[in-house]
Amino acid sequence: MSRQINAARSMKKVIQNLIVHIFLAITGFIWVLPIFFVILTSFRAEKGTYTSYIFPKNYTLNNYHKLFSQAGSLVFTKWFMNTLLVAIASCLISAFFVLSISYVLSRLRFKMRKKLMNIALILGMFPGFMSMIAVYYILKGLGLLENGPFKLFALVLVYSAGSCLGFYIAKGFFDTIPKTIDEAAYIDGATKFQVFKKITIPLSKPIIVNTLLTSFMAPWVDYIFAKVILGQDRQYYTIAIGLWTMLQKEFIQYYYTTFFAGCVIISIPIAILFLYAQRFYVDGMSGAVKG
Template sequence: MAQRTSTHSRATQKRHRSIWINLLTAVLAIVWILPIVWIVLTSFRAEGGAFVQYFVPKSYTFQNYVTLFNNPDFPFLQWFLNTLMVSAVTCVISTLIIIAMAYSLSRLRFKFRGPFLKIALVLNMFPGFMSMIAIYYILKAMNLTQSLVALILVYSSGAALGFYIAKGFFDTIPMALDESAMIDGATKFQIFTKITLPLSKPIVVYTALMAFMAPWMDFIFAKIILGDAIHKYTTAIGLYSMMTKTTQNSLFMTFTAGCVVIAIPITILFIFMQRYYVEGITSGAVKG
């Protein structure tokens, strides 16, 4: 008898726990998703300015998206194409550089390897844009400021020190594979192309996507390098430029529409690559 009540109460306890867990998850999910829902709603809002007293719009319109693509002072389409161009080129160059660096530092043995890893660690500890003024003048000396080429140069050369995650991945491929291929008669180049690369698809995809996404996210370098050349802007600084004190109110909904337009492809890319993201971080982390 006593036993039955105890199993009975345990079952209710279990059910209570289950309800609480599901409820808590739902509440948290709402907290996290609400701002995003809000931005999507706002992008379709027909009335009002930047600040309104309510979450759900009173009336809906596509006008914000139309304005977004047809405002000559804020050429969003141009920005979009600029960013696409920069990120496509950066993606190719950065991926090549990162994979090359990571492979060399992980699989090849040469005298400079140890010192280089230490130097890279030190260089990585300086705040990135401490040197941005100097970079600006170097680019100016090369007559490249206010150009997308300069952006590509900066993003790609930054990649050379971002090899850690890819190196962590390469470190997990057994060295015996390389040795076996060496005995089979392969040169280091052949080992790289025929053995290591085919085994490294996840990390190549991850690296490429990260490199592709960077120009959509960064604005501080872009802002310094591009200055006031509005037609060279990337979407990030372009959208940010919509949010000045004078334009904030009139352009807020257009801004949110812009955010939605660029967030959609990035979100899709991200969901697609999240598996690689986790693999990348954990494999790098385990190896330090």
Template sequence: MSKIKSISGKRKTVNFFSYILLIVLSAIWIMPLFYVVLTSFRAEPGAATPYFWPKGFTLKNYYNLFHPTSSMPYDFFLWFKNTFIVAVFSCILATFYNLATAYVMSRLRFKMRKPYMNIALILGMFPGFMSMIAVYYILKSLGITQSLVALVLVYSSGAGLNFYIAKGFFDTIPKALDEAAWIDGATKFQVFRKLTVPLSKPIIVYSTLTAFLAPWMDFIFVSVIMGDNHKKYTVALGLFKMIDAKQVNQYFTMFTAGSVLVSIPIALLFISMQRFYVSGVTGGSVKG
């Protein structure tokens, strides 16, 4: 009995310190987010203040984002609309490319299958911005730089290389279902569209969310492709331009307000789709 009590006491002690550590780490993680939200309502301008809690609160920072003037020419609503358009079309194309490539690699067998998988794995080890200059000159030769079409092509064209997680998920679906459909006269595309896709909601949600996030978060490609065409900026580039070295003190509180607004749709998507997102990652992380 005393041994059981000793084990129980040790377990309670370990749990206590574990909870303390988790609380401290949570506070460290939440504090920057709380500071950004707090600063977005701050009435005093400036990027840095000697105090943490604002002396006054206002909604003017949010109001000014959607009401550009000659003295404040930044149009956040236009940036938000551009980003949303690019995100939606990139999401549709990238999800289709990703799922189609993953289905082919999971279900079909052909001569260059394994070499292609190895090449895709090697190319995935390199960051995407290494191809930035080459991509820019390709788009320039096509005459579509500084356009939303160029951004959609950039964000969706590489989706065919990111098929490994989706392929792992498709590998968990019994091939007997495909064979039964083939016997009944279904084509491979009909099997993919009417059988595999309805059974793959978690990985579809995962692919959709990851494709949707790219335009909201990317800064490097959009800054190179768009140049000085501020009417085609996305929120990432627009907010960065808002706080360049000469204007950081003037527009910093508006910048934080824009950051809060940008995070809202992404947070809502993750909250509503979290269970599908997690099951898509875990279901696709199998050996195939």
């Protein structure tokens, strides 16, 4: 009797695992399908926006060549370098801001600390583009929207300043580091900055990588703020705006497949970063949950 019960339980567990794996396989296929379509279309030789078939009848690398040919109004290389410059600068400044604020709120105790954290939490609930018009006029009043290089600098300021509200994850990670380590360093004569620089930062590699990745992603994929600040100055466009121009009515028939080639190109740096930093990224998120 007990064997039959164990066999029934074992069979039930096998069926449950099978159902779960089938569901995950279907979900994974649905998730990968758009990526597969983008890659296929980037190699499609047929022009136009619509075909009645999924797999291209002819394949070509001309779509990728057209991206870097700098023909007409398409300056993809310039857009790529603009985005890379803004993303790297925003990434480094944002990481410094977020880690500094997170450390102060995690380790130091002062008046209004909890109230400031609550205010930041409430402000973080509102989407950033709600302040878009106010930010635009502030930057215009400062004279940062007069020419292209200043516009890129203004874009870095926008992304960096807005990152400070995302300190909660880093703070949660710092909370997991025992305070006894800091106290031992203070006894040995270390200052707060020395503790932050020589003890906390070396122990916080996962959250540093996590902060760098999230700070790098925002400029790389943002369209709304970049379009408002950069305006019509096409040579200073970021990738998101540049690719969007390919889908405008007057360009879409000619640049449709080139647009997909551009999507593949810009996904490569992000994919490399995530593959390289995946372990640190997961450790950073788990540390924040524990805190």
